[in-house]
Amino acid sequence: xxxxxxxxxxxxSIRQRAEQDLGINIQFSPGGSSEVLxxxxxxxSSFDVYEQWSNSMRVLxxxxxxxxxxxxxxxxxxxxxxxxKTGRLSPSDTTGAGDAPHLLLYVQADGSLGSTxxxxxxxxxxxxxxxxxxxxxxxxxxxxxxxxxxxxxxLDPQHRGRVAIVGAPxxxxxxLALAAQAQGLISFSDIGNMTSREVNKLFDILMRFKADxxxxxxxxxxxxxxxxxxxxxVDVQSMFSPGVSMVRSAGTPCLYAAPxxxxxxxxxxxxxxxxxxxxxxxxxxxxxxxxxxxxxxxxISRQGYYISNPSRSQSLMPADEWNYWYxxxxxxxxxxxxxxxxxxxPGDTRRGGSYQKRFANIAVWNTVMPTFDLTVQRWNxxxxx
Amino acid sequence: MNLSLADAMGPLLKVLxxxxxxxxxxxxxxxxxxxxxxxxxxxxxxxxxxxRQTEELQVATAKLEFSNNLVIASTDLQLAATxxxxxxxxxxxxxxxxxxxxWSTKVELCTKSACLEQDKLDDIKIHIEGFSRAFTLVSxxxxxxxxxxANEFDAIREAAPAHSSDPIVQASADSLALLQINxxxxxxxxxxxxxxxxxxxxxxxxxxxxxAHLAELAVHVATANxxxxxxxxxxxxxxxxxxxxxxxxxxxxxxYTYLVNVVMPSEARELEYLGDDIARGVSKEITRLQTxxxxxxxxxxxxxxxxxxxxxxxxxxxFLWVLNSVISPLKTLAAVFYKLSRGSEESVVEATTDDEFxxxxxxxxxxxxxxxxxxxxxxxxxxxxxxxxxxxxxxxKELNIKKxxxxxxxxxxxxxxxxxxxxxxxxALSGTGAGEAVSAPANGTANGCRPLQEGExxxxxxxxx
Numbered sequence: 001x002x003x004x005x006x007x008x009x010x011x012x013s014i015r016q017r018a019e020q021d022l023g024i025n026i027q028f029s030p031g032g033s034s035e036v037l038x039x040x041x042x043x044x045s046s047f048d049v050y051e052q053w054s055n056s057m058r059v060l061x062x063x064x065x066x067x068x069x070x071x072x073x074x075x076x077x078x079x080x081x082x083x084x085k086t087g088r089l090s091p092s093d094t095t096g097a098g099d100a101p102h103l104l105l106y107v108q109a110d111g112s113l114g115s116t117x118x119x120x121x122x123x124x125x126x127x128x129x130x131x132x133x134x135x136x137x138x139x140x141x142x143x144x145x146x147x148x149x150x151x152x153x154x155l156d157p158q159h160r161g162r163v164a165i166v167g168a169p170x171x172x173x174x175x176l177a178l179a180a181q182a183q184g185l186i187s188f189s190d191i192g193n194m195t196s197r198e199v200n201k202l203f204d205i206l207m208r209f210k211a212d213x214x215x216x217x218x219x220x221x222x223x224x225x226x227x228x229x230x231x232x233x234v235d236v237q238s239m240f241s242p243g244v245s246m247v248r249s250a251g252t253p254c255l256y257a258a259p260x261x262x263x264x265x266x267x268x269x270x271x272x273x274x275x276x277x278x279x280x281x282x283x284x285x286x287x288x289x290x291x292x293x294x295x296x297x298x299x300i301s302r303q304g305y306y307i308s309n310p311s312r313s314q315s316l317m318p319a320d321e322w323n324y325w326y327x328x329x330x331x332x333x334x335x336x337x338x339x340x341x342x343x344x345x346p347g348d349t350r351r352g353g354s355y356q357k358r359f360a361n362i363a364v365w366n367t368v369m370p371t372f373d374l375t376v377q378r379w380n381x382x383x384x385x
Numbered sequence: 386m387n388l389s390l391a392d393a394m395g396p397l398l399k400v401l402x403x404x405x406x407x408x409x410x411x412x413x414x415x416x417x418x419x420x421x422x423x424x425x426x427x428x429x430x431x432x433x434x435x436x437r438q439t440e441e442l443q444v445a446t447a448k449l450e451f452s453n454n455l456v457i458a459s460t461d462l463q464l465a466a467t468x469x470x471x472x473x474x475x476x477x478x479x480x481x482x483x484x485x486x487x488w489s490t491k492v493e494l495c496t497k498s499a500c501l502e503q504d505k506l507d508d509i510k511i512h513i514e515g516f517s518r519a520f521t522l523v524s525x526x527x528x529x530x531x532x533x534x535a536n537e538f539d540a541i542r543e544a545a546p547a548h549s550s551d552p553i554v555q556a557s558a559d560s561l562a563l564l565q566i567n568x569x570x571x572x573x574x575x576x577x578x579x580x581x582x583x584x585x586x587x588x589x590x591x592x593x594x595x596x597a598h599l600a601e602l603a604v605h606v607a608t609a610n611x612x613x614x615x616x617x618x619x620x621x622x623x624x625x626x627x628x629x630x631x632x633x634x635x636x637x638x639x640x641y642t643y644l645v646n647v648v649m650p651s652e653a654r655e656l657e658y659l660g661d662d663i664a665r666g667v668s669k670e671i672t673r674l675q676t677x678x679x680x681x682x683x684x685x686x687x688x689x690x691x692x693x694x695x696x697x698x699x700x701x702x703x704f705l706w707v708l709n710s711v712i713s714p715l716k717t718l719a720a721v722f723y724k725l726s727r728g729s730e731e732s733v734v735e736a737t738t739d740d741e742f743x744x745x746x747x748x749x750x751x752x753x754x755x756x757x758x759x760x761x762x763x764x765x766x767x768x769x770x771x772x773x774x775x776x777x778x779x780x781x782k783e784l785n786i787k788k789x790x791x792x793x794x795x796x797x798x799x800x801x802x803x804x805x806x807x808x809x810x811x812x813a814l815s816g817t818g819a820g821e822a823v824s825a826p827a828n829g830t831a832n833g834c835r836p837l838q839e840g841e842x843x844x845x846x847x848x849x850x
Contacts, residue, residue, distance in 0.1 A: 032515070034648050035522060038640040042526050063636035064629070167651040169643075217658050218651045220515060227508070373589030373639065380587075380646035383654055384463065 001283040002027045004036050005051030008222060008242055009127060009268065011338065014299065018290055024283045032220055033168060041065050044274040049284045054123070054267040055170045055366040057104040061113055061122055066271040068107045068120035073285050076292040079309035084125030084267060085117075089359045096362030098174070098192025098369070101125055101267035123269035124288045127297075127305040130263035130358045133175070134239030134247065134254050136229060145258035145351055146361065151175065152182030153236050153257075160214050164228050164237035167218035169379035170372065173202070174264050174364045175238045180205055182261055192364045199371045203378040210385055218383060222246065229254055241304030242338075249341040256304075258352035262363030268305075301325045302338045306355055328354035406710070406741045413700075413707045420696035427692055431685035435678065442674045448501060449667045451491070455509065455660030458484055463653040466520055470527070470645045471585055478524060485517045501663065509659055516652035519644045530584060530637055537630045538577040545570055546609075546622060565609035572602040573627060580634050587642040592635055599624070599631055714742035721749050725756060 001024055003010060010030035019026050029047070031039070037056045039046055041063040050066060060066045071077045083089045087100030104113045107120040133153060140159070143149035154163055154175060166172045177194065180186045185205050188198055209215065216234050219225040226246035228234040239256060247254040270291065272284055290296065297307030298316040304325070307313050314322050323329040328350050335344035352358045369375065404412070462484050469477035492510050495501055546566050576598045583591035606624045615621045736746035 031518075032648065034640070034643045035519060038522060038526075038644050041637050041640045042529065059636045059640055062632040063640070064633045167647065169647055217655055220648065220651055220655075224511070231504075371589075373587075373592055373642075376639075376643060376646050377587060377589060380650055383647070383650045 001025065001048045001280055001287060002029065002046070003049045003051060003287070004029045004031075004040055004047035005049075006030060006033050006036060008240065008303075008305075009051050009300070013338070014296060017295060017299075018287060021293075021295070022283075022286050022290055024286065026283075026287065040271075040273075047273050048276040048280045049287060050269075050271040050273065052269060053366055054099060054101050054104055054269050055368050057099075057113065057122055057269055057271075058368045060271060061104075065274055066122065067274045067276070068122060069124055069272055069288075070119070071121050072119075073289075074124060074292070075289045076309050076312060079292065079312060080125055081308055081310070083128065083359060084308050087115075089356055093360040094362070096192070096262065096265055096364050097190055098365040098367030100365050101128070123271045124291070125267055125308045126270055126288075126291050127268035127300050127307060128266060129241055129305050130265045130352070130362060131171075131238070131240055132257045132259050132263050132352075133236055134225075134229065134244050134256050135236040136232075136234075137253050137255050139235040142255060143257065145353070146260050149257035149259050150182045151178035151259045151261050154179035154238070155183045155185070155209060155214070156236075157212075157214070159235050160212065162216055162233070162235040163214060164216045164225065164234045165218050166225070166238040166240075167220045167383070169375045170368050171264070171266075171366050172218070172238060173199075173375050173379070174366070176206055177202055178259070178261050178264065178363060182259075192367050193369055194371055194375075196371050196374055199374050199378060203382055206382055207385055210382060226250070245303050245337040245339075245343045248343045249337060249339065256351050258358070258361070259363075262361045263352075263358060264364050264366065265359065265362045266366040299338060302336065304350075310355070324348070324350055326355045328352070328357060401706075402710075403739050409707055409710060409740075413703050416703050417696075417700055420692070420699060424689070424692045424696065427685075427688050431681070431688065434681060435685070438674055438678045438681065442671065442678065444500070445667050445671045445674060449664055449671065451495065451500065452660045452663035452667060455488070456657050456664065458488055459653045459656035459660060462516060462656075463650060466516075466649055466653075467645075470523060471587075473527070481520055481524075485513060485520070488513055489517075505659065505663060509656065512652045512655045512659065516649055516656070519648040519652065523641055523644050523649075526641070530634075530641055531581070533637070534577065534580055534584070534634050537634070538573065541573055541626055541630060542570065544626065545573060561608070561612045565605045565612060568605040569602060569609060569622065572598050572605060576602065576627065576631055580631065580638065583635070584638045584641070587646055595631055595635070599628060602627060710738070710742075714738065714745065718742070718745055718749060721746075721753075725749070725753055728756075728760075 007030045010028040044065040084101045087095040087102045102115045106118045108114045222243045225243040229247045230250045230252045244256045294312040294316045297313030324331040330349045331344045334342045337343035465477040465480040579595040736743040
C-alpha cells in the first residue's frame with residue numbers, strides 16, 4: 001500500500017509499527033505539502049492513501065483524485081469526537097472562520113462537500129492541531145497566554161528582519177491576516193473568506209513590510225522553520241508544533257504562543273485514491289482503522305498533535321503524558337518527543353492549556369478561499385518582491 | 386647598594402678589552418650577523434603571515450564569488466523556470482537543468498574541499514533539491530496537464546451534439562436548436578481555451594471567465610434541450626461532464642500554479658537569501674582581513690624600522706669600539722715609533738691591552754729597551770775606547786819614560802775594535818794590559834751597563850715568539 005503525504009505524519013517509526021501491527025507492506029512517500037498535493041491531483045494512480053490537511057480537500061475532491069470513504073468501514077468512526085463532525089469540541093465553543101473540518105467532511109448528494117451527514121465522507125479525520133506563532137523568549141519578553149501574546153508580533157516593527165512565515169499561501173495568508181488585523185492595519189468582514197479587495201489590501205500592506213526588510217524569509221518545511229530559530233536568524237515566526245519540539249530539543253528556547261486572537265487550526269485528512277481498488281483498498285481501510293486504534297494517537301501526541309478519538313490513545317499514554325498534552329497540566333517528569341529526545345522539562349505546562357481550551361479559541365481554519373488564486377498570485381509577488 | 390652603569394659594565398668591559406682582537410672582530414661580525422638573522426626572521430615571519438592572510442583573503446574572495454554566483458544563479462533559475470512554465474521555451478528548460486546540475490556539482494565540490502561551512506552548504510543543497518524537485522515535477526507534468534485537458538475536451542466535444550451530423554438536430558431542423566448547439570460547441574471550446582490560458586498565465590481572472598462561460602453554456606444547453614424537446618432520460622444534453630472537467634482541470638492547474646508560483650519562487654528566494662547571507666558574512670571577513678593585512682603591513686614596517694634601528698644602535702658602538710680598539714693602539718704605536726725613531730728613550734711603552742696590540746706594545750718596549758741598551762753599549766764602547774787610548778797614551782808615556790828606546794806601540798799590535806766579535810766578554814782585547822777591560826764586561830757591569838732586570842727579560846721574550 002502506498003501512502004502519499006507530508007513528513008509530519010509519514011515517519012519511519014509509524015510505518016514500521018503499522019507494518020508490524022497490520023502485516024502488510026506499506027510504502028511511504030513523504031514530500032512537501034504542495035508537492036504531494038500536486039502529485040495527488042495530477043496522478044491518483046500514484047498513491048492509495050493520501051495524508052494531509054483539510055485545506056487540500058477542495059483541490060483533491062474537485063480534481064477527482066480521491067473517492068468517498070464509507071464510514072461504516074471505519075471501526076472507530078463513532079468514537080471520533082465532535083470537532084471533526086461539527087467543527088466544535090463542545091456546543092459552547094465558537095467555530096472558527098474558514099473551512100472548519102465538518103464543512104468538507106460529508107459527500108453531498110450532488111457530489112459536493114458539505115456538513116450535512118451522509119453515508120459517505122471525503123476523508124477520515126485523524127490528527128489535528130491549533131497552530132500559532134513560536135517565539136524565542138530570550139529575544140522577545142515572554143507574554144501571557146491569551147492576554148498579551150498576539151499574532152500581531154509578526155508585524156511588529158521591533159522584530160524587523162527577524163520574522164519568518166510559512167511558505168504556503170493557504171496557511172500563511174491567515175497568519176499574516178491575523179497579524180495585520182491585530183496591528184490595526186486592516187479588518188476583515190470574514191477572515192476565512194476574504195474578498196479580492198481585502199486580499200489586495202492585505203498584500204499591499206505586506207509589500208510595504210517586505211520592502212522595509214521586515215521578513216527574514218519563508219519556510220517550506222518544518223525542519224527549515226526549526227533551523228531558522230536554532231541558528232538565531234528568527235525571533236518570531238509561524239510555527240507548527242513539531243518545529244517547536246525540534247527547536248527545544250536543540251536547546252534553543254521556544255514558546256508556542258497562545259494568541260489572544262485565537263489559533264489557526266487545521267484538521268488532518270486521510271483520503272482514498274480514486275484508483276484504489278481490491279486488496280489495496282482493503283489495506284487502505286486497515287491502515288485508516290489502525291490510525292484510530294490508539295498507538296498512533298499516543299505516538300503523535302508527543303509532537304503536540306491531537307487524534308480525533310483521543311480516548312482510545314489515553315489508555316496507552318502514561319498519565320503524565322496525557323495530563324501534559326491533553327489536559328494542559330504541568331509535567332511531573334521529563335517527557336520525550338517522537339525522536340526520543342526530551343522536549344518537555346518537569347514543571348513545564350503546555351501553553352494555551354488543555355485540548356478543550358485550545359480548541360475553544362480557534363480564530364480560523366486553514367482554508368482554500370474562493371480568492372485562493374488571487375492569493376497565490378499576490379503571494380508570488382510577495383515572495384519574489 | 387647602588388651600582389652605576391659604569392660600575393656594572395666595568396667587569397664586562399674589562400673582559401671585552403681582554404679579548405684578543407680576532408675575537409673582538411669576530412664578536413662584531415657575529416653581532417652584525419645575528420642582527421641580520423633577526424631582521425631576516427622578522428621579515429620571514431611577516432612575509433609568511435602576510436602570505437597566509439593573503440591566502441585567507443583569496444579563499445574569502447572565492448567564497449564571495451561563490452555566493453554572488455549563487456545569488457545570480459537563483460535569479461536566473463527563477464527567470465528561466467518562469468519562462469519555461471509560461472512560454473514553454475525549450476532553451477529555458479535546458480538553462481534550468483544545466484544551472485541545477487552545475488550548482489549541484491559546485492556544492493558537492495565545495496563540500497569536499499570544505500570551502501564553506503557545512504551547515505550553509507547543507508542549506509544550499511536542500512533548497513537546490515527543493516527547487517529541482519518542484520521544477521522536475523511541473524516540467525514533466527506540464528504536457529501531461531495540457532494533453533489531459535485536450536483529451537477530456539475532445540471527448541466532451543465528441544459527445545456534444547454536432548450541428549452538422551446529429552440526425553435528431555437535422556431532423557428537427559429547428560434553427561433555434563441549431564443556433565444553441567453551435568453556441569454549446571463554441572462555449573465548450575472557449576472553456577477549454579480559457580483553461581489553457583489559466584494554465585499558461587496563472588491569472589485567476591481566467592477561472593472567473595471559464596465559470597462565466599460555463600453559466601452561459603448551461604443556458605444554451607437548457608435552451609437547446611427545450612428546443613429539441615429533450616428531457617432527462619430522453620437524450621438530454623448535459624453540462625455535468627463539462628462542469629466536472631472544468632473544475633477537475635482548474636484544481637490540477639491550481640496545484641500546478643501553486644508549485645510554479647509559490648514553491649519554486651520561495652526555494653529560489655531562499656537560495657538568493659543564502660547567497661546574500663554568505664556574501665554579507667564573507668564581505669565582513671574580507672574587510673576584516675584587509676584591515677588586518679594593512680595593520681600587519683604597518684606593523685611590519687614598524688618592526689623592520691625598529692630592528693634596523695636597533696641593529697644600528699647596537700652595531701655603531703660595537704663598530705666604534707672595535708674601530709677604536711684598532712685605531713687607538715695604532716696611533717699610540719705610531720707615536721711611540723716616531724719617538725723611538727727620534728731616539729727617545731724616555732717614555733716607557735706600556736701595553737694597555739692583552740691582545741695582539743698588547744703584544745705590539747710589548748715588542749715596541751722591548752725594541753725601545755734594546756735600543757737603549759745598544760745606545761748604552763755604544764756609549765760604553767766609546768768611553769772604553771777613549772779610556773783605552775788615554776791609557777795607551779799614559780802607558781806609552783810610562784814606557785817611554787822607562788824605556789826610551791821602546792816604540793810607541795809596546796804591545797803586540799793586535800787590537801779587536803769590534804766588541805761584539807770579542808767573545809763572551811763582548812769586548813776582548815788580546816794581549817796583556819787589557820786584563821781589566823776583558824774581565825769587566827764579562828759580568829756586564831764593569832762597562833757601566835745596567836744589568837737586565839727580571840721584568841725586562843720577560844718583555845723581551847716576545848721577540849722569540
